[in-house]
C-alpha cells in the first residue's frame with residue numbers, strides 16, 4: 001500500500017468512525033431525542049425508498065400525493081408534528097394566506113430557552129410552483145439542523161440565531177402540479193379568454209375550469225395532455241390556471257423588460273407591485289424582522305445569483321462582500337456563478353432586488369438543479385425521486401454557511417443589545433418607558449427599532465431610526481389591553497441583532513369613566529366591603545358558638561371513654 005492509498009484508507013476509516021460514533025452516541029439530550037412513541041419521520045427516512053424517474057411527467061403518474069415529493073397536506077402535517085415533537089427548538093406559524101386560502105407556513109428554528117440577543121436569517125422556497133425540489137431543500141435543512149443539534153452540532157447556531165424557513169411560498173401553484181406540471185406562477189384568477197369573467201362556467205369558483213390538463217394514460221403508460229371546451233364557448237383550451245410570476249411581482253424595479261405585462265405569459269408581473277397575497281405576506285414578514293442574510297431556492301438552472309437582477313451588476317456598496325460570499329458558496333455547492341451560466345437574462349421585480357434595496361439584506365438566489373430538456377416539465381426542474389436526498393445534501397452546507405452569518409466572522413463585530421426595562425412583573429396603565437443598553441466595538445450611530453407583539457410571531461414596529469437612543473416612551477392610552485412582547489433591534493450600519501425582553505409588558509385598561517366615576521366606584525366598593533365585614537363578624541361569632549358546643553360534645557365523648 002503506497003502512502004497515498006494509506007492516507008485515503010485512513011481518512012475513510014476516520015470518516016466511518018465519525019459516522020459510527022454519531023449513530024451509537026447514547027448521550028443525546030432527552031429533549032431532542034426522538035421518542036419511540038412519536039411518529040415523526042426524518043426526511044431521509046421518508047425518502048429512503050424513493051423511486052427513480054420514469055418516461056413522462058413523473059408527477060402526473062404519482063398524482064395528488066406528488067410521490068416522494070411533499071404535497072401541501074403532507075408539509076402541513078409534517079411541520080405540525082415537528083413543532084409538537086421538538087417544541088423547544090421549533091415554532092410553526094402562518095405568515096398569510098394565498099388566493100385560495102392556503103396558509104403560507106413559516107418554521108422558526110432557535111433554542112427557545114436561550115433569551116440572549118440573536119441575529120435573524122431566513123430561507124424561502126417555491127416562489128415557482130414547478131420547482132418542487134426547492135421545497136425539499138428547505139425541509140431537509142430543517143430536519144438536518146434539528147437532528148444534528150441532538151448531537152450538539154448546531155447548538156451554537158440555534159443559541160445565537162433565529163432561523164426562519166418558509167418552504168413553500170406558492171402552495172396554490174403546487175396544488176395543481178399533478179395535472180398541470182408546467183405551472184410556474186401562483187393561481188391569481190386570470191381572464192385568459194377575454195370574456196370579462198374569471199369564472200367561465202359561473203359555478204362560483206374562479207378559474208377552476210382548466211381546459212388543458214395532463215393525465216396519465218394507463219394504456220400507453222405515459223402522461224398526455226387533454227384539451228377541452230368546458231364552458232361551451234366553442235373555444236378549446238383557452239382557460240388556463242392563470243397566475244402571476246411571484247418573482248416578478250416585488251416592488252423593486254418592478255416594471256421593465258425582465259418581466260411581462262401579458263397575463264398569459266409565464267413571466268407576468270401582475271397588475272401592480274405586491275398585487276399578490278404571497279409577495280405581500282413575505283414583504284410584511286420582512287418588515288417585522290431584521291435579517292442580515294437570506295436565501296431563495298429555485299431550480300431550472302444551476303447558479304448562484306446575487307442582486308441586481310434588473311441590470312445584472314453587483315451592488316457597488318457591498319461588491320467585495322458579495323464576491324467573497326459567492327466564492328464560498330461556489331466551493332460549498334459546486335454551483336457556477338450566474339455570469340458563468342451563459343443564461344444571464346435580466347429580471348425585474350425580483351425578490352433579491354427588493355431584499356437588498358429596501359432591507360439591506362445580503363441575499364442570494366440559489367438555482368439548485370437543471371437537466372437537459374426532454375419534453376417533460378417535471379424532469380427539467382426536478383431530480384428523480386431517488387436523487388432528491390443527494391441534491392439536498394449537496395446544498396445543505398451552503399445554507400448552514402449563510403445561516404451562521406458568515407460576514408460576521410471576518411469583519412465588523414456585532415453590536416451588543418439588552419432590553420433592561422421591563423425586567424420584572426409589571427402593570428402599565430398610561431405609558432411606559434422601554435429601556436435598553438447597547439454598545440459596539442467599532443461603530444457609533446447605532447440605529448434602533450422597537451417592536452411589540454401579542455403572540456411573539458407577528459410584530460408591530462413602534463419606532464424606528466432611533467439613532468443612539470436607549471429608551472422609547474410608549475403611550476399606551478389607546479393600546480388594546482394585553483400582554484406584550486417587546487423587541488429591540490440594533491444595527492451598527494452593517495448588521496442587525498435583536499433582543500426580546502425577558503418579561504412581557506402587561507398593558508391594563510384604566511377603570512372606565514372619569515375620576516368622579518372612579519371615586520364613585522371606590523366608595524361603592526368600600527361600602528359593600530364594610531357591610532360584608534360587618535355581617536361576616538356576626539357570622540363568625542355564631543360559628544364560634546356552634547363550634548364551642550361541638551367541642552363540648554367531643555369533650556364529653558372523650559370524658560365518657562375514660
Ligand SMILES: [Ca+2]
Pocket residue numbers: 190191192193194195196197198199200
Ligand atoms: Ca374568462
Ligand SMILES: [Ca+2]
Pocket residue numbers: 198199200201202203204205206207208209
Ligand atoms: Ca368556475
Ligand SMILES: [Ca+2]
Pocket residue numbers: 211228229230231232233234235236237238239
Ligand atoms: Ca372554452
Ligand SMILES: [Ca+2]
Pocket residue numbers: 412413414415440441442443492
Ligand atoms: Ca460593529
Ligand SMILES: [Zn+2]
Pocket residue numbers: 127128131298299300
Ligand atoms: Zn424559479
